[in-house]
C-alpha cells in the first residue's frame with residue numbers, strides 16, 4: 001500500500017547542494033505573486049479545510065477535548081456559513097477535515113468518536129509516534145509505539161526521524177530505521193515522516209532527509225512537530241516539494257506533503273496551497289497528497305469566510 005520506496009541509492013543525496021539564496025528568492029516570488037481572485041478565495045479556503053489534519057498534541061489532552069476535536073473535524077464550519085457559501089452537510093459529507101492527529105494514548109478515543117459520528121466521512125485517525133516530538137527513545141520502543149498505535153486503530157502514523165542521523169550524515173542508518181518503521185506500520189497504515197526541518201541545520205539536509213524518507217517508503221513527508229523553535233516555513237516547503245517532484249520523476253510515485261507547526265492563519269494556509277500548486281501542480285491539491293497539520297487554523301479560516309460572505 002502507498003509508496004513502495006526504493007533500494008537505498010546514495011547518489012540521490014551525495015552531491016546535492018541547495019542554494020539558500022535561490023530558495024529565498026523563489027519564496028519571495030511566491031509571496032509577491034498575484035493574490036487570489038476574490039471569487040476563488042472561498043473555494044480555496046474550503047479546499048484548505050478539507051486538507052487539515054486537525055491536531056491536538058498537548059500534555060493536558062483529555063478524552064473530552066479529543067472527542068470535541070473529532071466532532072469539529074466532522075463539522076468544521078458553522079452550518080449557516082456553509083449554506084451561505086452554497087454547500088450543505090449531507091449524507092456524503094463533502095466538507096470535513098482530512099484527519100485528526102493525536103497522541104497514541106488518545107487513539108482509542110478518537111477512533112470511537114469518529115466511528116460513532118463521522119464514519120461516512122472517512123476521517124482518518126493519525127497518531128504521532130516514535131517518541132514524538134524528539135525521537136530520542138530506544139529504537140525498539142519507537143517501533144513498539146508504531147505497532148501499538150496501529151493496533152488501536154490509527155491508519156496514519158506521523159513518525160519523527162532521529163535528527164542526529166541527519167546532522168552526522170548517517171544516511172544509510174536513517175534509511176534503515178525508516179524502512180523498519182514503515183514495516184511496523186504494516187499494510188493498513190500510511191507513514192508520514194516528520195523531518196523536523198527547523199533542527200536539520202540547512203536546506204541541503206532538508207532535501208537529503210526528504211529523499212531518504214521517500215526511498216524508505218514514506219507516504220508523506222512532513223515539515224515539523226509544532227514543537228521546534230522553527231516550524232513550517234515556505235523555504236522548507238519549496239525544498240521538500242522539489243524533492244517530491246524529483247522522486248516522482250524518478251519512480252512515477254506521488255508522495256504527499258504535510259506542512260505542520262505554526263500554521264495559524266488563512267493567509268498561511270493559502271500560501272502553502274499556492275506553493276504546492278506552483279511546484280507540484282493541481283493533482284497534489286487533494287487530501288490524498290496534501291495536508292496541513294494545525295491545531296489553531298480553523299478559527300481564522302472561519303473568520304475569513306465570514307468576512308467574505310459579508311463583503
Ligand SMILES: O=C[C@H](O)COP(=O)(O)O
Pocket residue numbers: 055057101224225226227260261262263293294295296
Ligand atoms: O502535527 C501538527 C502540529 O503539531 C501542529 O502544530 P500547531 O499546534 O502549531 O498547529
